[in-house]
Amino acid sequence: MIRLASAVTPVLLNGVPLASEASVAQSFFWEAFDQYWYVCQRDITPEDQDRLLVTRLRADGSVVDSMHVDRAGHGANIGVERTGGGVFLWTDALPVGGWASAVARIPYVPGGTVDASDTAAPATAITFHRPRTSGAYRVSATIDPTRRELIYRWQSSNVGSDSSAGGVDRYDLDAAVAGTYTPLATLPFTPSGRTLQGYASLGDYLYTLYGQPSGECRVTCAHWDTGAVVQDEVVAAFGSITYREPEGLCVYGNSPGDPQATLAFGFAGGASGARRFHAARYPHPGTSPWVEVPYDTVVFAPNSASYAPQYRLSGDQVHLHFSMDRVDKLAWADVTKLFQLPQPARPNRTQRLVGVLSGAYVTGQPLLVRLEVTTDGWVTLFDDRAFKGWIGADVSFWTC
Template identity: 60%
Template sequence: MIKLGTVTPPLLSGATLASAASVAQAVFWESVDQYWYVCQPDDTAQDMDRLTVSRLTADGALVDKMVVGRAGHGANLGVERDATGVWLWLDGMPSGGWATALARVPYVPNGTADASDPSVVRTPRTGVYRVSATVDPTRRQLIFRWQSNDAASPQATGGIDRYDLAAAAAGRFTPLQTLAYGASGKTLQGYTSLGDHVYHLYGDQGQDNVTATCTDWASGSLLQSQHITAFPGLPYREPEGICVYENSPGDPAATLAFGIAARTDAGVRHLNMARFPHPGTDPWVPVPYNTALYKPNSDNYVPQYRLAGDQVFLHFSLSKADGTAWGQGETLFQLPLRARPDRTQRLLGVVSGAAVTGDTMAVRFEVTPDGKVSVWDERTLAGWIGGDVSFWVC
C-alpha cells in the first residue's frame, strides 16, 4: 500500500499540453518509453465529443499528439503495450458528453481515431452510465469504473471492476473482482489501481480540497484519506488524474503520480505532476557483484541496499579477491534503477586500519545516476573498504 503523505519534488512543473482548449482530465505514465500520456476534452462545437491525447517526455516536452473523435469526457485513461504497439483505453459511445462504452485504439503519433467505431468499442457492461477505465501495469489488469445512476460524481453510485487486460483487449469481460461504491459527496478527478488497492483523486478548481484516498479491493474498506497541498498558489489549480508510476516495467517499488492542472489568463494549459514516496524495502535487498573479483568480509557485508521512503541506504564491505590494491575510480557494483540517485552522490566510507597505518581510515565513494558505485582514493589502498551508514534521496 502506498502511503499517501508528503509528496516528492515535482516530476513536471508547468508542462504545456497540445490543446489550449481545456485543462488535462486524465494522465498515464508509460514506463517502457518513459512517456506521459495526457487526455484533454477538445473545444469543438460538440464539446465533449473529441479528445486530444498529448504525449510528453519524462521532463514534460511535447512529443506529439493524437485526436480521438466521437469520444466522451476523457475522465480517465489507460495505456497498454503489447507486441504490436501502444494502445489507448478511453471513452467511447458518448451520450450527453459522457461515455457509455470504452474504446481501445492504437496510439498513432499526430493521427486520428474514432472512439465509436464498432471495431474499437469494448462494452464490459450494458445499462450503465459515465464509464471510464485505466490500467494497472503491475498486474496487467483493466480497471473499469461504471455508474448505476446518471449523476454527477458527488452523487454517483456504482462499481469498479478489474479484468485481465489481454482478455479485455479481445473483448472478453469476466470480472476478477467488483468493488461497489456509494455517493462520495466529492468531485472525482481520477482513479487507479495498484496491486491490492484502489486510489481515487478528488477536488475542485481553485479550492483547497484536493484529496487522495486508498480503498482495499478485498473488503471495500477506506484505508487512507489524505489532503494534498502540492503546487499551492497555481492559477485555476485543479486536481486532474492519478496513475501508477514505475521506474521501469515490473518495478517492485512502483508508486503513484498525480496531476495538478493550471491555466494562465492567456488560456495556456499547464500540467504539474508529483508522486508519493516509494514504498520501503525490508529486509535489505542484495545487489549483484562480481564474485570473481570481490569478496565480502562476511555474509552480513555483501553489497545491499534498502529504501525508507525516498531515502536509499547502502551497506557493504569488500576486499579484492586477489589481494591487489583498489584502482582509482574502480566500479564495485551497480544499483538497480529504483535505488539510483538523480545526480551524482559523494559518500564517505571506511577502509581497513591495517591498510592505512598512520593515516585516515576514511575513503570516498561516488554513486552516479546510472547506479554505479565507485571508489575514489589516490593511496592505492589494499584490504577491505566499505560503506555502512551511507544514504541519499532517490
C-alpha cells in the first residue's frame, strides 16, 4: 500500500504545456514501457464540446505528438494499453449529455482523429465496451498495469460525482478486449460530497482523487477485498500554483509490472488560455532492486561487472553505486559527464556527492572528487587535477 501521508512528493512534471493551452488536463496515464505520459484534455471548440485531445509527452514533459478523439465525452479518466501490435487508448465514447455511456479502445495514431460515436467504424479503428449493459451512467475506465486489469467506474444515475452512487469494477484486461466481462471485484460507493478528479488501481487497493480548483484536494485508499477506506489524506503539493485543480491519478513505475510501482497525481494550473500541467509521485515505501544505467562503453569501463553504474529507489531516497575508469587510461577532464539517470531517479535540485579515486598521480592531495547529479539526471565529475585512475560512488544517496 502506498503511504498517502508521505511528506515527500517528488515532482515529475512542473508547469508543462500540452498540445492545447486552451483547456485544462482531465486525466493522465504513465506508459512505463516507452516511458511516455498520455494526458487527456477537453478540446473545447464551438462545433463540438465533446471532443478530446490526447497529448503524448516524454518523461521530461516535452510534447511528442497528439491525437483527437471526437464525440467522446468529458475525459474523466484514461487508460493506456501497450501490446505487441501498438498502443491503445481506453477512453470515453458515445456521450450522453457530455458524459460517456461506454468506453472505447482506440489505437493511438500520432496526429490522427477517431470518432468515438461512430459505431459503424471498423474494429481496427475503434471497439466499444459496455461491461454493464444497463443502469450505468457517466462511465470511465483506466488500467492497472501491474496486474493487467481494466478498471471500470459507473454511476447508477446521471448526476454529479459528488452526489452519485455506483461502483468500480475490476476485469481481466485481455478478456475485456475479447468482449468478456466477468467482474473480479466490485467496490460500491455512495454520495461523498466530493468532486471526483481521477482514480487508479494498484494491486489490492483502489485510490481516488477528489477536489476542486483552488480548494482542498484529497486522495483516499480503499481495499478491494473489504471496501474499507484505510487512508484519506490531503494533498498539499503544488500549493503555490494558480488555479490548482486536481486532475488525474495513475500508476507510476519504472517498467511494466514493476513490483515497486507507486502513484502519480496531476494538477492543472495557470491562467485561462495558458494552462499548464503538473505531476508528482508518492515514494514507494519499499526498496527497489538495483537497476543498471547505460553508459558510453567506448569511453568508460567499470572495475568489474558489479561496479557498472546502477541505482535503486528506497522510499524517497535514490542510492547510487559505481566505480569506473577511462578506457584509454588518460587523465580525467574537469566537468566530465559520466552517465544519465532515468526520470524516476532524478533529483528535483542539483545534488552534490563525494566520490573516491585511486590515488594515482595525486600524491599528497585529497583522494576525493566532487560529483554532481543535476535535475536532468546527468552524473558529472568536477575536478581540475587531471588525475588518472578509477573513480567511484559506492554509498552515495540523496532524497528526491
